[in-house]
Amino acid sequence: MDHHRPALNRRVVRLVGFAPAVFLAVFFVWPVVAIVGRGLSGGGLVDVITDPILVRIAWFTLWQAVASTLLTLLVGLPVAFVLARYQFRGRRGIESLLVVPFVLPTVVVGTAFLALLPNSWHGTVEAVLIAHVYFNVSVVVRTLTPVWRQVDGRLTDAARTLGATPWQSFRRVVAPILQPALRSAASIVFMFTFTSFGVVLFLGGPRHPTLEVEIYRRTAQLLDLRSAAALALIQVVCMAAVLGLAGRRPKVAIPRRFVERPTSFNAWVVLAILVPAVVAVLAPLVALATRAGQWRALFTGRPFDALVTSAFTALVAAGIATLLGCAAGVCVNAPARSSRLLEVLLSLPLGTSAVTVGFGLLVAFSGPLLDLRGNRLVIPVAHAIIGLPFVMRLVTAALRDVHPRQRDAAATLGASPWQVWRTVDWTALRRPAALGAGFAFAVSVGEFGASVFLVRRGNPTLPTLINETLGRPGASNNQLGHAMAVVLALLSGGALYVVDRMGERWKA
């Protein structure tokens, strides 16, 4: 047990933890339960499992995720190698640039690849796979590079003096050290691509639906909630299985020490790998910008309304996520068993697809008792559920860094419990809270998978309006859709840029 003075007394902690717990229970757990109930009732699940079309969709969902994951690893490994092993001017800049695709909203990536790829590629599996690699390659690079950089160069020297060829020393020494990071990167990419919705909807076309896309099609076009719920149930079970497998991996000790060693610099290797990577990151964005037009229409009528709706939604969502995320973070840090439970509960949305969140809210709150469809707070609530775990994690990490003796010191100096909290905990809390708020804002602005289930016809968000506009015929609609995607990219990118700057400043 903790011998130090807890941050707050238990009764206060329970009270504080109550709000996020209730919020999650009502708006996340209950909807998932509702999906399960709907899916199991009336033989929907049996119909779905025995339907050959759906078996084919499930199979496609699985294999495209596996293929996307393998391709992403294949592309990401050499990039991570160059960034980890070589020291050169502009490396930091390239590292930041490579993260750009990952922070772009899915709708922007989808639109950008529609702009880049020739029409004959639209609606093909290849287009989906390429976009998935584009989107996720930074997960591999970001996960592997720091670990790879920590592989002490003298460890491979040791292997070489023991008779290992360069390949053997990679396979027998470097690879085993990288393996845990490689596995976690692979499982994250698999989760993202297995539940990929926006990219598949935009690029896969009607011939290549995944489970997510089919859930949407059955809900929105066929109004068949029963089989959609059965599909969502299958989806949730698959995700739980993947998370269970990924979570059970053994932990391997990674050497902490960072030894920067002068590596003989091979400019050709660096250029051969990084130049294509940088071009590949920029090409879709350039294509997107050149296809965009009708800029004037952006500031009138529906596009402008959508912009306002998105900004309003993101502000409310960030507000809810930050308030509840901070409450949860404070609570999770307290030494009580219930706080562990809260942390697990609040992390659940991380392992759930946005489609499940949106569809769940739709199923749960469209009944005769409580019909929230059309309420303007439903979409912010959905986005807050997605943003909340991020805020909580940031806050929890910051509070864990507070040395308990700081509170003891404050108390011996005459600070009351409330003053202790304000001077020690609040000081530690407000920066991650601000970061979390910015992050939740950016996530909300670009969110598509949940919004598309909940959006009101007359009042779309920017991502859903892009989807709608691109679906309409005509060159001007096409240009307008691309222009809106540019604005969306700038909006969420700008928010994340501010967050990143804030984080950097505070670290120093």
Add this chain to the structure above:
Amino acid sequence: MEGLACRDITVRFGQQTVLNGVSLHVEPGQIVGLVGPSGSGKSTLLRVIAGLVVPDAGRVEWDGVDVAAVPTHARRFGYVFQDQQLFGHLDVAGNVGFGLKMSRRPNTEIAVRVSELLDLVDLRGFGRRSVIDLSGGEAQRVALARALAPRPRLLLLDEPLSALDHDLRKQLGSELRRVLNEQGIPAIHVTHDHAEATQICDVVIALHQRTTDETTPSINT
């Protein structure tokens, strides 16, 4: 010339000259001590000999033949690092047997050789232990056994005892001397401790001003 010969080795890192025309000779069965203050380029010389650093000028010869074209893994020069550099993902036996595994020896042969070497360094029964839990002295013995296992024709010892406390250093020093004599492998022992060098080595050479001087005549012969 038999054994190892370094001729006029020069190494520069950017503007800085780390070694300036260093020459060194190790005869078969001889243990040469190389002493000098830190930063005098002792480790760099060992790295050149092992093929881990390519010298800007000069040659490394074995039995009179230039080994410049021979990559590190084919030189058969064993190396013991100051901080061991044991492989954390392998147990003690996996570390000691690593070199033999690289040359694809059969598992039964590896097992025999590993237990032979663990006996030699006084670590009988340590094979299944994790290298992370070893004490400093134990880890250094494992590193020595690992370097000896593939039967190198020369052993390079880069301050192998400097991280240990005084008593342990003396004890391991004499053990090292015994093991090297038993195996009959020529060695270069780098250290900044003159007393340690005279305890273990046949010849002590000082490295300063980035060149060598044979300050101490042969002792202990």
